[in-house]
Amino acid sequence: MSDITRNTPGTAEASEAAPTQNGGLLRVLGPAHIWALGVGIVLVGEYMGWNFAVGKGGAYAALIACWFAGILYSCVAMIDSEVTSTVAAAGGQYTQAKHIIGPLMAFNVGLYLVFAYTMLEAANAITVGFLVETVAGMTGHEGLNPQPFIVLAIMFLAWLNYRGVLATLTFNLVITAFAFTAILILFLATSPLFGESPLKHAELMTDLPYGWLGVLAAMHFGLWFYLGIEGTCQAAEEVRSPSRSLPFGTLAGVMTLAIAATLTWYLCVGLMPWEYLGQSGAPLFDAARMSGSTALTVLLGIGTLFATLASANGCINDASRAWFAMGRDHYLPSWFGAVHPVYRTPYRSIIFLVPIALIFALGAPLDQVITFSILSGLLEYTFMPLNVIMFRRKWPLDTIKRGYEHPFHPIPAIVLLCLCGITFFAVFLGYGTQLVAMIAFYIVVSLWFHFRRYRFVQRAAQFTMPWPKPQGY
Amino acid sequence: MQIWDFAEYAAWALSALLGIYIVTDWLKTDSRYSEEELTSSREGQLEAITEQHEL
Numbered sequence: 001m002s003d004i005t006r007n008t009p010g011t012a013e014a015s016e017a018a019p020t021q022n023g024g025l026l027r028v029l030g031p032a033h034i035w036a037l038g039v040g041i042v043l044v045g046e047y048m049g050w051n052f053a054v055g056k057g058g059a060y061a062a063l064i065a066c067w068f069a070g071i072l073y074s075c076v077a078m079i080d081s082e083v084t085s086t087v088a089a090a091g092g093q094y095t096q097a098k099h100i101i102g103p104l105m106a107f108n109v110g111l112y113l114v115f116a117y118t119m120l121e122a123a124n125a126i127t128v129g130f131l132v133e134t135v136a137g138m139t140g141h142e143g144l145n146p147q148p149f150i151v152l153a154i155m156f157l158a159w160l161n162y163r164g165v166l167a168t169l170t171f172n173l174v175i176t177a178f179a180f181t182a183i184l185i186l187f188l189a190t191s192p193l194f195g196e197s198p199l200k201h202a203e204l205m206t207d208l209p210y211g212w213l214g215v216l217a218a219m220h221f222g223l224w225f226y227l228g229i230e231g232t233c234q235a236a237e238e239v240r241s242p243s244r245s246l247p248f249g250t251l252a253g254v255m256t257l258a259i260a261a262t263l264t265w266y267l268c269v270g271l272m273p274w275e276y277l278g279q280s281g282a283p284l285f286d287a288a289r290m291s292g293s294t295a296l297t298v299l300l301g302i303g304t305l306f307a308t309l310a311s312a313n314g315c316i317n318d319a320s321r322a323w324f325a326m327g328r329d330h331y332l333p334s335w336f337g338a339v340h341p342v343y344r345t346p347y348r349s350i351i352f353l354v355p356i357a358l359i360f361a362l363g364a365p366l367d368q369v370i371t372f373s374i375l376s377g378l379l380e381y382t383f384m385p386l387n388v389i390m391f392r393r394k395w396p397l398d399t400i401k402r403g404y405e406h407p408f409h410p411i412p413a414i415v416l417l418c419l420c421g422i423t424f425f426a427v428f429l430g431y432g433t434q435l436v437a438m439i440a441f442y443i444v445v446s447l448w449f450h451f452r453r454y455r456f457v458q459r460a461a462q463f464t465m466p467w468p469k470p471q472g473y
Numbered sequence: 474m475q476i477w478d479f480a481e482y483a484a485w486a487l488s489a490l491l492g493i494y495i496v497t498d499w500l501k502t503d504s505r506y507s508e509e510e511l512t513s514s515r516e517g518q519l520e521a522i523t524e525q526h527e528l
Contacts, residue, residue, distance in 0.1 A: 024514040089516040141477040148484035155491040162495055237516075328514060338511040340502060351499055464515050 025090060026344035028166045029239040034232045034249025036173035037317065039256050040310035041117075041228035043179050044124060046257075046264045047284050047307045049370070053221035055278025056430075057214025059205055059269040064215050065222025066265055068419060070258050073226035075416035076381055077254040078406035079388045081247035084233040085403025086395075088242030089465070090346075091325025092233030092318070093380060093387070098329065098462065100391045105383065107449045108442055110326045112380040113234075117319035118353055119373035120228065121154070122360035124312035126369070128153040130281070131305055150361050153312060158354045161316045164343045165238050172313050175306035180260060182303030183284065187263045190271070190291050198291050199270030206274060219426040220374070225261035227377055228311070229253050234318040243403025316350065316357075323349040329462040331453065371431050375438050378427065382420045385413035394470035 053062040080093070089095045094113055098106035129146030136144040160168050190198055208214055232250040239245040268283045271290045280286050288300035324346030327336025340347040360369055389410055397405060406412060428435055503511070 023510060091516075095516065136477050139477075144477055145481055148481050148488065151488045152484040155488040155495075159491040159495055162498075325516070328512070328516065334512055337514065338508075339514045341506050341511065342502075347499060347502070351495060354495075462516075 023339050023341050023344070025237045025339060025346070026165060027238055027240050029169060029235055029245065031239075031245040031248040031252070032173055033166075033169040034235055034239060034245050035253050035256070036169055036176045036310075037235055037314050038229045038232040038250055038253035039180065040172040040176040040307075041120070041231045041314035041318070042226055042253075042257055042311070043176060043260065044127070044307040044311040045224035045227055046183065046260050047179070047304045048127065048280075048282050049224040050221055050261070050264070051268065051277050051280050051283040053218035053224075054269070054274050056210070056221060057216075057218040058207070058209045059265075059274045059277075061208055061210075061215040061218040062222070062269075063265055065218040066225050066261050068219060068422075069222035069225055070254075070261065072223075072381070072416060072419040072423070073229055073254055073257070075412040075419075076230050076384060077250045078412050079384050079416065080230050080233055081250050081404045082402055082406045083388060083391055084236050084246050084250075085243045086391075086400060087465070088236040088239075088246070089325065090234065090237040090321040090328075092236060092322065093230065093383070094322050094325055095236075096233075096387055096391075097383065099465070099467070100387055100394065101383075103331070103454060103457065104446060104450060107326070107331050107453075108446060109380060109383055110322050110331065111442065111445060112376040112383075113322040114319050114353070116373050116376035116380065117228075117231065117315040117322070118357055119360060119369050119376070121157075121312045121315035121319065121357045122364070123366055123369045123373065124308045124315065125150045125153045125357065125361040126366050127308045128305070128312070131301075131308065134282075135301070147362060151358065153309065154354060154357050154361060157309070157313045157316050158350055160313065161320065161350050162340070162343065162345060162347055165235075165317070165345060168313060168317060169235070172310050176310045179303040179307040179310065180256065182299050183260050183263055183267075186284070186288055186291070186296055186300060187267055189293065189296055190267060190287075199267070201270045204269060204271075204273055209274070216422070216426050217429055219423050220430055223374060223377070223423065225264075226254065226257050227374065228314070229257060230377075230380070231314055231318040234321040237321075243401075247404035316353070319353050320346050320349040323353060330457045331449070368434070371434050372438065375427065375431070375435055378420060378423060379438075379442070381416065382424075385410075385417040385420075388413050394472070395468070396471060399468055399471065 050062070050066070053065045057065070083096050083100070084092065087096045087099055091098075091110065092113065094106055094110035097109040129150040132149040133144045133146045160171060188194065192199070210217070229250065232246060232253060236242050236246060264284060268277055268287050271287045272280070272283070277283055282304055285297070285300045285304050288296040323332065323336055326332045327334055327349065336346075336349050336352065338348045339345065392409060424435070
């Protein structure tokens with residue numbers, strides 16, 4: 001294919017006349033950083049949150065939800081790997097939507113991303129405060145104010161992100177690897193391989209207490225095992241080799257999470273009765289305590305803190321890239337599209353999102369913050385099947401170079417769409433009002449974008465990739 | 474315990490320091506560089522040079 005041209009008509013000169021890019025984001029990351037970004041955001045879901053699926057439908061329901069969510073996220077990872085290895089730019093799914101579907105979809109996807117990650121960051125900061133308060137309580141100090149620790153977590157990670165992406169994601173790599181290793185150690189230490197095991201599956205496992213409706217309800221929290229792995233795409237503009245690193249990091253990430261999720265389920269349901277596990281605040285930490293080993297308790301305590309920090313850190317990184325990309329394309333004020341000339345980070349976007357995260361972390365209840373994050377993520381996953389089907393139609397396999405081609409197309413897209421439908425129903429059962437309110441919110445902002453904001457977008461200047469014309473145009 | 478009271482104050486102080494650092498650097502950067510320079514980043518710039526999406 002030699003028909004290399006811009007994929008939009010009109011004023012391509014505007015983008016060509018722009019100043020030479022010498023101040024863009026820095027390309028310094030490798031596949032390990034991509035793995036750390038994806039797994040780092042998610043692993044906190046293994047340490048806490050997933051167990052509410054047990055409360056909804058019992059231990060087996062949580063396992064079924066874990067594996068169905070695993071299929072959902074494997075589809076997400078495969079689809080994302082193919083599209084992102086081609087659309088290697090900051091903004092991830094926002095940029096994909098802009099190139100493949102259109103501006104209104106892109107604007108919505110950009111907002112899903114920013115809200116999903118900023119809310120998750122706030123939820124993680126609240127959790128850091130809770131953990132410090134718990135440790136203080138264990139040492140005999142009651143009534144600790146968690147607020148300074150919530151603020152410190154956000155400010156420290158914002159500062160780290162402000163100073164540079166390499167340090168940020170290297171930090172994530174270290175603490176994520178620690179948190180994952182802690183789960184492996186707990187599994188090995190409690191398994192029958194090394195002597196007497198405290199696991200009591202035969203006594204603790206029960207049938208489905210609420211039947212198959214419980215399994216359906218558990219799907220909502222089954223997402224926690226993997227929620228956020230798609231965040232790897234946001235680093236697309238900062239990896240040295242996007243076509244290799246992004247698929248490798250993302251697919252290795254989803255495999256890591258499938259292992260961590262299954263081990264976590266196995267450990268926790270073998271140590272705690274489902275009625276208790278379904279309400280636990282930090283199930284892996286509780287599992288370590290029930291193993292009777294002080295060393296394991298300390299290890300999993302640190303693992304919980306590290307997993308929480310890694311998640312918040314990745315969320316700041318991702319939310320700021322999505323906000324930055326929207327600013328760069330004038331979907332938001334172009335002021336946000338600035339890159340720090342020394343640290344080469346989207347510094348204004350990082351700064352702008354700090355007070356928003358602080359407001360939600362200090363002023364909103366944890367369950368509401370998390371629900372808003374999950375619902376935004378779910379809307380994003382629903383967009384993906386449509387996105388990949390249009391991508392394959394507009395740019396078939398023989399027209400554009402891809403770093404990865406996902407197999408069995410369109411089966412993963414159809415499976416993903418069906419699982420999203422089931423999960424929407426599951427969420428509606430528990431959080432119907434929030435779901436309706438959030439969809440109403442996105443309709444209102446879409447109207448604002450269409451009638452008020454889109455006039456500021458330079459239509460040709462937002463497409464600067466040297467892509468061939470889409471088929472049929 | 475006194476150490477936890479101290480930790481609370483230390484966390485506030487450290488947060489304030491980090492906040493001051495970020496805001497100071499932001500203002501210094503914005504005054505030192507032109508807006509055109511700061512917003513010169515373009516999507517797909519490297520790709521335009523190295524990967525022409527040809528098969």
